[in-house]
Amino acid sequence: MHLTKEARAQLPQPHMNTSVIVALDLDSREEVLHLVQTLGQEAMAYKVGLQLLTAEGPSLVRELVAQGKQVFLDLKLHEIPSSVAAGVSAAGRLGATMVTVHASAGSAVLRAAVEAAKPFGALKVLALTVITSLGDEDLPEIGLAPSVKEQVMRLAHLAANAGCHGLVASAQEAAYLRDALPAELLIVTPGIQFQDSGRTEQTRVATPDMAARLGASHVVMGRAIVKASNPGLALSRAAMAFEAGRRERVLA
């Protein structure tokens, strides 16, 4: 029986870890396929961003989808409504299950993105609010009042009202967004590392369990898994920690 990519993406998977999305911030198809093979059935969701898409093109996304993987296409769209809609449709045709749009592009763009995703049942539109590398002190130079929290809240409400399925937000942001927004909204949280990773360059970071406790529905993890000496073990550890945090949140 031949199933469309959309139908395949809707099928229940045998053993799914889709809460931890592995960021494929890599340059080559070989590296990606090696990692995907190493992680095997343990990893069912991957994020493909501008680096890999530019280096290897959409055929790699098709390959991942053909292997039954969920692909979060991190396009970070910020364009006029018709161009964003066309980008979202293209992502849907590739079989992506998540695509990102900048909320600061405005409600017409967000509505166009949501509308364009409709024919692809599994495709979720995630809105980006304020990129996580910006702090309060950076906002005035782009003409915004110096409160990341205020901007995030305003743009998150805009995205939710436009019908977006979720948000990309740091763990700290997830804490207040989860309480302020509809419960069904996805909150996908990057900036995740293990407690003992020793990485210090990121200020807004959290562990997988912390993110889940604060309300994240998914976490995105790149280097903490991809660069680990044993990526499979790192993924299992992240998945277990996320699940423990999620349970704690449900029981609290």
Ligand code: C5P
């Ligand atoms: O830091 P890590 O390697 O886990 O990053 C994986 C992905 O998460 C990156 O592709 C980037 O898009 C996103 N990220 C982010 N904010 C951070 C750190 C990472 O949006 N503070």
